[in-house]
Amino acid sequence: MEIVGRSITRVDAVAKVKGTAKYVDDHFVPGMLHAKAFRSTIANGWVKSIDVSKAKALPGVVAVITYEDVPAHTFPTAGHPYSKDPSHQDVADRNLLTRRVRYVGDEIAAVIAVDELTAEKARQLIDVEYEEYAPVLTAEAALQPGIPEIHGGTGNVLGRGGYEVGNMAEAVAESDHTFADEFSTQVVAHCAMENYSAYAYMEENGRIVVVSSTQIPHICRRIVGQALGIPWGRVRVIKPYIGGGFGGKQDTVVEPLVAFLTTKVHGRPVKMELSREETFISSRVRHPFQFRIETGVKNDGTLSFRNLEAISLNGGYASHGQSIANNCGTKFRQQYRQKAIKYSCKTLYTNMPAAGAMRGYGVPQAMFVMESHLDDIARALDLDPVEIRLKNIPETGHKDPLNGIVALSNGLKECLVKGKELIRWDEKKSNRANQAGTKRRGLGVACFNYASGTHPVGLEVAGARIVMNEDGSVQLQVGATEIGQGSDTVFSQMVAETIGIPLSMVHILSEQDTDISPVDLGSYASRQTYITGMAVRKAAEEIKAKVLDYAWGMTDIPAQVMDIVDGWIVYKHNGEKITPLSEIALDAHTDVVHAKPFTADVTNNARVNALAFGCTFVEVEVDIPTGKVEILEIYNIHDSGTIVNPTLAEGQVHGGVSMGLGYALYEQMLFDPKTGKPLIHNLLDYKLMTALDTPEIGAHFVNTFEPTGPYGAKALGEPPAITPAPAIRNAILDATGVKFNDLPMTPQRLIAKFQAEGLI
Amino acid sequence: MEIVGRSITRVDAVAKVKGTAKYVDDHFVPGMLHAKAFRSTIANGWVKSIDVSKAKALPGVVAVITYEDVPAHTFPTAGHPYSKDPSHQDVADRNLLTRRVRYVGDEIAAVIAVDELTAEKARQLIDVEYEEYAPVLTAEAALQPGIPEIHGGTGNVLGRGGYEVGNMAEAVAESDHTFADEFSTQVVAHCAMENYSAYAYMEENGRIVVVSSTQIPHICRRIVGQALGIPWGRVRVIKPYIGGGFGGKQDTVVEPLVAFLTTKVHGRPVKMELSREETFISSRVRHPFQFRIETGVKNDGTLSFRNLEAISLNGGYASHGQSIANNCGTKFRQQYRQKAIKYSCKTLYTNMPAAGAMRGYGVPQAMFVMESHLDDIARALDLDPVEIRLKNIPETGHKDPLNGIVALSNGLKECLVKGKELIRWDEKKSNRANQAGTKRRGLGVACFNYASGTHPVGLEVAGARIVMNEDGSVQLQVGATEIGQGSDTVFSQMVAETIGIPLSMVHILSEQDTDISPVDLGSYASRQTYITGMAVRKAAEEIKAKVLDYAWGMTDIPAQVMDIVDGWIVYKHNGEKITPLSEIALDAHTDVVHAKPFTADVTNNARVNALAFGCTFVEVEVDIPTGKVEILEIYNIHDSGTIVNPTLAEGQVHGGVSMGLGYALYEQMLFDPKTGKPLIHNLLDYKLMTALDTPEIGAHFVNTFEPTGPYGAKALGEPPAITPAPAIRNAILDATGVKFNDLPMTPQRLIAKFQAEGLI
Secondary structure, three states: OOOOOOOOOOOOHHHHHHOOOOEHHHOOOOOOEEEEEEEOOOOOEEEEEEEOHHHHHOOOEEEEEEHHHOOOOOEOOEOOOOOOOHHHOOOOOEOOOOOEEOOOOOEEEEEEEOOHHHHHHHHOOOEEEEEEOOOOOOHHHHOOOOOOOOOOOOOOEEEEEEEEEOOHHHHHHHOOEEEEEEEEOOOOEOOOOOOOEEEEEEOOOOOEEEEEOOOOHHHHHHHHHHHHOOOHHHEEEEEOEOOOOOOOOOEOOOHHHHHHHHHOOOOOOEEEEOOHHHHHHHOOEOOOEEEEEEEEEOOOOOEEEEEEEEEEEOOOOOOOOHHHHHHHHHHHHHOOOOOEEEEEEEEEOOOOOOEOOOOOOOHHHHHHHHHHHHHHHHHHHOOOHHHHHHHHOOOOOOEOOOOOOEOOOOOHHHHHHHHHHHHOHHHHHHHOOOOOOOEEEEEEEEEEEEEOOOOOOOOOEEEEEEEEOOOOOEEEEEOOOOOOOOHHHHHHHHHHHHHOOOHHHEEEEOOEEOOOOOOOOOOOOOOHHHHHHHHHHHHHHHHHHHHHHHHHHHHOOOHHHEEEEOOEEEEOOOOOEEEEHHHHHHHHHHOOOOOOOOEEEEEEEOOOOOEEEEEEEEEEEEEOOOOEEEEEEEEEEEEOEOOOOHHHHHHHHHHHHHHHHHHHHOOOOOEOOOOOOEOOOOOOOOOOOOHHHOOOEEEEEOOOOOOOOHHHEOOOOOHHHOOHHHHHHHHHHHHHOOOOOEOOOOHHHHHHHHHHOOOO | OOOOOOOOOOOOHHHHHHOOOOEHHHOOOOOOEEEEEEEOOOOOEEEEEEEOHHHHHOOOEEEEEEHHHOOOOOEOOEOOOOOOOHHHOOOOOEOOOOOEEOOOOOEEEEEEEOOHHHHHHHHOOOEEEEEEOOOOOOHHHHOOOOOOOOOOOOOOEEEEEEEEEOOHHHHHHHOOEEEEEEEEOOOOEOOOOOOOEEEEEEOOOOOEEEEEOOOOHHHHHHHHHHHHOOOHHHEEEEEOEOOOOOOOOOEOOOHHHHHHHHHHOOOOOEEEEOOHHHHHHHOOEOOOEEEEEEEEEOOOOOEEEEEEEEEEEOOOOOOOOHHHHHHHHHHHHHOOOOOEEEEEEEEEOOOOOOEOOOOOOOHHHHHHHHHHHHHHHHHHHOOOHHHHHHHHOOOOOOEOOOOOOEOOOOOHHHHHHHHHHHHOHHHHHHHOOOOOOOEEEEEEEEEEEEEOOOOOOOOOEEEEEEEEOOOOOEEEEEOOOOOOOOHHHHHHHHHHHHHOOOHHHEEEEOOEEOOOOOOOOOOOOOOHHHHHHHHHHHHHHHHHHHHHHHHHHHHOOOHHHEEEEOOEEEEOOOOOEEEEHHHHHHHHHHOOOOOOOOEEEEEEEOOOOOEEEEEEEEEEEEEOOOOEEEEEEEEEEEEOEOOOOHHHHHHHHHHHHHHHHHHHHOOOOOEOOOOOOEOOOOOOOOOOOOOOOOOOOEEEEOOOOOOOOHHHEOOOOOHHHOOHHHHHHHHHHHHHOOOOOEOOOOHHHHHHHHHHOOOO
16 A cells, blocks of 8 residues: 555644634634523522523623523434434433523523623623522432432433343352452543534525534534424534544534524524633533442453443433443443453433533543453452453454454454563563552553444444546545544545545545535544545545546556556556546546546445454552652553554544543542532643643554455544553552552542551 | 426525625635736737836735746636647637737736735836837738737637538529628627626645636636646636626636736735726627628528628637637528528637627627628518518428537527517508608517537536435535526526425535536536536436435335325325325435435536527617617517526526617727727726616517427527627618618717718
């Protein structure tokens, strides 16, 4: 392969560096109105009365819309493909504006004004009287009988799930040891550089156009249609460049409301941009989980059974809800062999911001509990943490008993071997017995598995359209969205490789427009390279076949003996040049009889999936008196099949590991237990790692080939964020002998536990 | 048919009336630079020296570019499809800027500044010294030996053409009478509401984007590529709404230069908008012609031979050049039967603005001479003007001996019969013998034929793409351009009719973008409804077939027995509803196994043509002392096959006839014979008819069906403008007995001739 596998500079690099790439906020629309939401200041209750008269009277205010003005029906917001099967549909529990407030930040009303400042001022002029209930912030509180339900009729249970595979009784009986423990993870925020921003206007034919920083334009169109109760084709969604999403924009946070607001001002453009504070308190967060795990194991470290109970806390609205807990359970199952495995989970409503999709989609939580627990078992049995993992990894070709996914490629063992070498595991382990002193070093490892897309749970439709110009260059349109991950570059490489043209001859349209972009479900589930890549490759193959067939007609040389290499039609057997591709393309545009410019408009419904694997190896130095953990070395080693663009892949790993480090050590949204008010809602208080805090991150890949993936590729987007936390937790354990079962592992927590265990 | 044939309100009506439709000038681009051309003030000569130092020194000026800075190679500008056959290519005689100036207004340099006013000021600071030659404004002057050639090596002859069919010697011998005469037509301007306007910028990958008020985005892309000497795929052309073109924008007037200028300022956006004065003097005009015609006829009025010699004056650059004279000759041939026919023409360079395409493309000139001359013959033989025409019209099914076009439908006779009735021809004729007095009334008629597109001369590729949404509504993309003629509405009707959905479920993308719009050659040659319509219908048929096939799979009812009516799948035999289309469309988006949204991306290479016919009937009252001609009644009767939208068709006729009236009576660009300077270059001096000057225009259609056209339709765009001039000329002759062989027939000319012939 000439172009796939090469570290091409990303196609949007210059535009992004120079600032010419246009984001939502770079769009200038004359006469744009600005909207601000009036948000609940209480976590739980309802609005007894609202007075918007002062707001309406403020000069520059165009309209004030309240919960009284919105449709009565509810709609879902999660960025999932639609299903006609009601049992497969997302929970529709949200109104455009609400009288029943469910978290601090819930949207009660919206002010539309001629500028943002006026909208902000008017928002502050709205008076409201609440009836307040005690905030529900924990599982215990949510399940307390007799309290007002957050959503009537639910008992505050959004969903339940689980499975049991294998003969559990036998497996329990065969176990030499049984281990049980409890873990918990925290609420974190995505912190994409670009906050949520969208504007909407109406075309003169009454259709609504929404321009949004979204990962999911086609799904967004459907949800806006549902929210407003209009046919989905009456909505058009346009996605310009986007400053990150991380799953937060696999949801419809502002689009339904701006779409509704424009209908209230005769179709004038209405924009709503959330501030950083609003993004923290009123968009989406990562689900906090509480876990109880139990594992049966033989003396040699072979797993006999595993049992996980999970409670996921979801906030005030469903969003992705129970899907996260389900995914947590699937990845818990797929990683190791055992005789029997059981998972049970429930997702509860609370009075916190809605938890939605976030990089890893429940799996960072799953891997934190299972990989931490596995180290505790290894330690108890005096087994090497790497050895116990190697012992339990299923062979390549293993078929999951429930979803039927076959791991046609599985490089997890190679990842572990590679990571051991990189960090000099054995050498350091043997030198570290019985450390004393205040600074102690330790090694940790954690493994993960992840899927490439959502099959068979979700639909995996992707589309690609290619048109070839007279000079042989092509335009590529996809419905999948570039959200910073580099998918536009990867798709361009695939097209150049497949057709046989230089990368400079591939022009990708980075903007998605649901009116014209091929239908694709969007960017999530680490599906772009694998799922959309299949459609892209299919379209490129169709173009190549058309070119060679046309060339056959022109040259009388059979298509089968020709190839396209670097923009030339050549003999396949010896590479001898026959004619420039541009001659063929020009003829296909201009021949009086045969003219028919080459196009391909392809949909691919992928009903396969591929497991990506990998692990984190880390060496830490723990300063016992201060509780500070320094990362000395960290390596993420990935089996993502063929790496289409090594530099971009490294970038994904660097970003993901950085996110994982924050998850392990620093990041957490806290809420006042009495009022439910968020205590942290800005980037000063929220301890996001900066470049200065971030250690050098080693990104490595093992060489596998996924037969179902385009050019052998499989998922890479989310995996890097998954295992830093358990690896660091295990390294701290290795250094200090102290187990930390709750994230994040902040200095405060470390000191408290070191004191409790007598280290200080 | 439910929707085709109905007077649907045009799809862009509300947007245009409310001002929300976005034209080039409505696009706001931050940091836009403005360019003004420095134009020659002499008609013929060259620049001995140029001094741009003062212009460069003016604050706000970013760059001054002169003929020294542009590529040496020349390029063509005409909006014709490209041909690899050099003999079929347009004449490439233009540089981006020129030292050798060829008319007053020729572009010598360009100033780029931060705003338009500064650019205008700086343009006035450029000093230039010319060497001046005598201006060449007539055929005689152009062919004078020894003068400096306008383009070296041409002898000022841009092209020659002609044909001879049949046995001329025999035909001459068989004639009872031979008539000969001379005619001439003037220079007129298009006067589209929107002047020429375009801006260009560079994408970060170096591609050039041109946003232009153009009729021909795909051809414009190619010409910009040629002009700059870069691969055509490195250019992207976007066409927003456009305020009229009439053929003037079937040319590249400003696009190559703005595309070049942006490359000189590091890709910053550069805009060039011609003022009305610049549009008059330096865009395109209609070719003036000089004719000599000779006709042999038998005693009963049967034509035996016809012979036409034409000289077309083309201005300083080729533009569409000789093609116009060729088209003039083709339509001269196709209208009547005769034993032999001959045509010879040449097109000469002069020092006037380049003549290009304009509504009718040489045919208003052809019909003025032949239809005027025919009336003179009828008068000489004492035959009724309608009768002599009816006698010589070929039967339906007549095949043109040269281009092979078969007139599968020909309603010209029906048009004549209908026109006679409308104007009460026989009744008025019989009452009008021997008028005296100063006010005299007369009746006139003139016929025309016109083609639907350019086959077999030009390539006729058109494309359409349709995608269906979940609710069964569709988006339609075409590469053909809505330029006010209503094509977007007509295409939408075709799609609604073909698929079987309400018009409100068809969303047409009015903007063309060469990166994504299906390849189409653009709007010209009255080709949209006929040529692009074929592609649109084909795409819609493909969608319908896919829907019914999918419905077969869902319902188990064979596709062949189902139909789609008003958004429902129904039984074909009795119309009974089976399921809403939306159910099928939604399933095709969401079914886990079969999901594949319905799309069609179709190219049609039309190798057919269809002749449209029609005539003008007019009654005038001539005020002999003042030379004023009043139009009492005027009717245009058209055979354009099926009329897809009667109201829009009427609008076409009203606009075209109005243009024809101005051509007949008022409009003319005049040039100072000594200096070549245009004497008329604004809408005050140029006598464009206003609403107050325009009589009530009767638009009528006869009922024919063109088998090759979509739904039986054929050309209508240009035809209405063709025959008002000869019909009025013939009516004046009828009223006064005086022949006017030169256009326009202004009061000054009428008075002069009435004086010469003793009427006053």
